[in-house]
Amino acid sequence: MESQGLFLFIEVAAVIVSAVSGMIKAAEKKMDLVGTYSIALLVSFGGGTLRDILLNRRPFFWVENEVYLFIVLLMAIAFVYVPVVHKLAKVLYTRSNTIDAIGLGLFSIAGLFAALNMGMPLFSSSLMGVITGVAGGVFRDVVINEIPVIFRYTGGLYAVASFAGCWLCILLVVIFEAPFIGFISGTSMIVALRLLSIYWGLQLPRPLWVTDEDEK
Amino acid sequence: MESQGLFLFIEVAAVIVSAVSGMIKAAEKKMDLVGTYSIALLVSFGGGTLRDILLNRRPFFWVENEVYLFIVLLMAIAFVYVPVVHKLAKVLYTRSNTIDAIGLGLFSIAGLFAALNMGMPLFSSSLMGVITGVAGGVFRDVVINEIPVIFRYTGGLYAVASFAGCWLCILLVVIFEAPFIGFISGTSMIVALRLLSIYWGLQLPRPLWVTDEDEK
Amino acid sequence: MESQGLFLFIEVAAVIVSAVSGMIKAAEKKMDLVGTYSIALLVSFGGGTLRDILLNRRPFFWVENEVYLFIVLLMAIAFVYVPVVHKLAKVLYTRSNTIDAIGLGLFSIAGLFAALNMGMPLFSSSLMGVITGVAGGVFRDVVINEIPVIFRYTGGLYAVASFAGCWLCILLVVIFEAPFIGFISGTSMIVALRLLSIYWGLQLPRPLWVTDEDEK
Numbered sequence: 053m054e055s056q057g058l059f060l061f062i063e064v065a066a067v068i069v070s071a072v073s074g075m076i077k078a079a080e081k082k083m084d085l086v087g088t089y090s091i092a093l094l095v096s097f098g099g100g101t102l103r104d105i106l107l108n109r110r111p112f113f114w115v116e117n118e119v120y121l122f123i124v125l126l127m128a129i130a131f132v133y134v135p136v137v138h139k140l141a142k143v144l145y146t147r148s149n150t151i152d153a154i155g156l157g158l159f160s161i162a163g164l165f166a167a168l169n170m171g172m173p174l175f176s177s178s179l180m181g182v183i184t185g186v187a188g189g190v191f192r193d194v195v196i197n198e199i200p201v202i203f204r205y206t207g208g209l210y211a212v213a214s215f216a217g218c219w220l221c222i223l224l225v226v227i228f229e230a231p232f233i234g235f236i237s238g239t240s241m242i243v244a245l246r247l248l249s250i251y252w253g254l255q256l257p258r259p260l261w262v263t264d265e266d267e268k
Numbered sequence: 269m270e271s272q273g274l275f276l277f278i279e280v281a282a283v284i285v286s287a288v289s290g291m292i293k294a295a296e297k298k299m300d301l302v303g304t305y306s307i308a309l310l311v312s313f314g315g316g317t318l319r320d321i322l323l324n325r326r327p328f329f330w331v332e333n334e335v336y337l338f339i340v341l342l343m344a345i346a347f348v349y350v351p352v353v354h355k356l357a358k359v360l361y362t363r364s365n366t367i368d369a370i371g372l373g374l375f376s377i378a379g380l381f382a383a384l385n386m387g388m389p390l391f392s393s394s395l396m397g398v399i400t401g402v403a404g405g406v407f408r409d410v411v412i413n414e415i416p417v418i419f420r421y422t423g424g425l426y427a428v429a430s431f432a433g434c435w436l437c438i439l440l441v442v443i444f445e446a447p448f449i450g451f452i453s454g455t456s457m458i459v460a461l462r463l464l465s466i467y468w469g470l471q472l473p474r475p476l477w478v479t480d481e482d483e484k
Numbered sequence: 485m486e487s488q489g490l491f492l493f494i495e496v497a498a499v500i501v502s503a504v505s506g507m508i509k510a511a512e513k514k515m516d517l518v519g520t521y522s523i524a525l526l527v528s529f530g531g532g533t534l535r536d537i538l539l540n541r542r543p544f545f546w547v548e549n550e551v552y553l554f555i556v557l558l559m560a561i562a563f564v565y566v567p568v569v570h571k572l573a574k575v576l577y578t579r580s581n582t583i584d585a586i587g588l589g590l591f592s593i594a595g596l597f598a599a600l601n602m603g604m605p606l607f608s609s610s611l612m613g614v615i616t617g618v619a620g621g622v623f624r625d626v627v628i629n630e631i632p633v634i635f636r637y638t639g640g641l642y643a644v645a646s647f648a649g650c651w652l653c654i655l656l657v658v659i660f661e662a663p664f665i666g667f668i669s670g671t672s673m674i675v676a677l678r679l680l681s682i683y684w685g686l687q688l689p690r691p692l693w694v695t696d697e698d699e700k
Contacts, residue, residue: 303635
């Protein structure tokens with residue numbers, strides 16, 4: 053009961069933060085309401101939708117919970133036309149690292165379990181978890197004509213945090229047959245790694261071809 | 269009988285106009301025959317294909333009506349290599365607003381009914397209608413490396429026209445149980461809104477972040 | 485027995501060459517390990533995955549043969565962090581035209597048979613063969629924000645070689661009911677056309693809009 057309420061809250065928060073991140077990018081690119089709404093949907097639901105297409109699962113999350121589509125539409129209208137909401141959204145977003153990290157963790161582990169439950173083997177399942185967590189942002193960047201930010205060296209751990217958390221979860225599920233503990237531990241690890249990479253500068257070793265100059 | 273013939277004519281015309289719009293973009297980007305044909309197919313069949321993937325429907329429109337694939341191939345060859353066809357296509361295209369609008373209307377409402385018939389809820393179905401009508405053009409722009417034109421403020425109503433027409437159709441279908449009237453009214457509304465936005469400058473209110481300068 | 489071993493070798497070689505081609509592009513764009521691995525997977529498995537989505541086939545090649553995902557991950561790590569491997573991969577790649585061509589041929593004909601076996605009509609099946617052979621490279625170029633190289637006039641025959649080989653195979657299968665001969669002949673034709681276009685400059689006639697200057 054308690055935890056269901058918590059999950060719902062985090063789910064709503066993750067969808068909202070994802071949508072806002074898409075809207076801000078859309079505004080930077082001088083898009084209109086259509087573009088703003090489209091990019092918001094792409095970020096919020098793109099990853100889960102790609103996962104469900106790959107797993108051949110229906111109905112989609114956003115078909116079963118249509119109200120989200122409607123909420124994001126209202127958000128987009130307010131963001132595009134109401135100055136105070138627009139400013140608020142930007143302020144919220146600059147302080148949303150934690151919510152974004154929780155969203156990454158939650159979506160990744162949810163994607164992982166979806167794949168495992170469909171009988172996918174372990175390594176594919178872990179990638180499916182990562183895809184669920186990160187693909188929305190990749191779609192956003194491809195559509196606004198930029199190289200996906202999570203493929204760049206700067207910006208901290210994102211896909212890697214998701215991958216590590218998925219494997220922690222897999223180990224706990226497979227070895228100890230403890231799905232709930234796996235879920236909590238995996239999500240926590242993703243959130244922790246993501247936030248550590250932002251605040252402490254934790255990152256992967258530098259690729260051979262990146263110089264000091266590339267990092268600005 | 270009469271109306272079937274009319275539908276077929278409009279379907280053929282919509283496919284041809286979509287294909288030509290893709291070819292012209294491909295030529296602007298100095299693509300070759302392969303690129304020209306690919307972009308033409310993407311514009312003509314991309315939206316319906318995405319819809320069918322999302323709805324898990326098979327076979328695709330272009331598998332059941334393979335002849336379209338072949339027609340578009342012949343068109344692409346002629347467009348790329350025969351000067352008179354190339355010029356004709358460009359002239360046709362500059363005068364094709366009406367056909368393009370009818371295509372948008374027809375494809376949108378067809379997508380809407382496909383979703384409703386699969387038991388999708390109303391709001392998702394309306395978005396599925398919009399996706400069917402507009403996604404081909406979005407794919408084209410993503411592949412030729414431009415920000416999708418329907419996401420920009422200039423250019424008039426496009427997705428919005430489709431959305432409004434889909435909802436008129438839904439209302440008529442749900443309240444009055446009149447699919448045929450819904451089909452005719454929805455399509456007409458989309459065509460009307462699209463053409464009004466082109467010829468009378470009808471458009472959405474300007475987003476907060478767009479200035480006079482941005483509009484050129 | 486013999487030929488199975490040969491097929492496995494070519495399959496492995498084609499996956500590796502595809503992955504390396506993706507990694508080199510990722511390095512050019514200064515991506516990190518995540519980007520390098522993602523682009524490598526996209527090139528190696530994107531075409532087959534799109535085909536299976538269009539054909540509604542599961543499980544995917546890379547789910548059934550998960551070990552490839554793992555091999556490509558190890559390759560990406562070595563490519564990003566081990567100087568000697570990085571250099572070796574670049575040298576290998578500049579000499580890999582033949583392997584790449586065999587990969588194109590093999591993947592195309594495999595895609596063609598997959599479509600024919602699902603009962604798809606002939607023309608759609610031939611396009612499905614081409615998509616399987618070339619879509620991975622198109623995805624790579626879209627994500628790294630370039631116009632797909634196979635849509636440009638320079639670069640020789642690629643999709644066209646695949647298309648021609650698929651049709652040779654279809655003719656042999658349909659007229660002579662000789663799948664194995666079709667497979668061998670189709671693949672050979674693709675490889676031959678691809679290599680002839682590279683070494684002898686065989687190409688399509690120049691589109692109307694391409695001038696001497698465009699060709700550099």
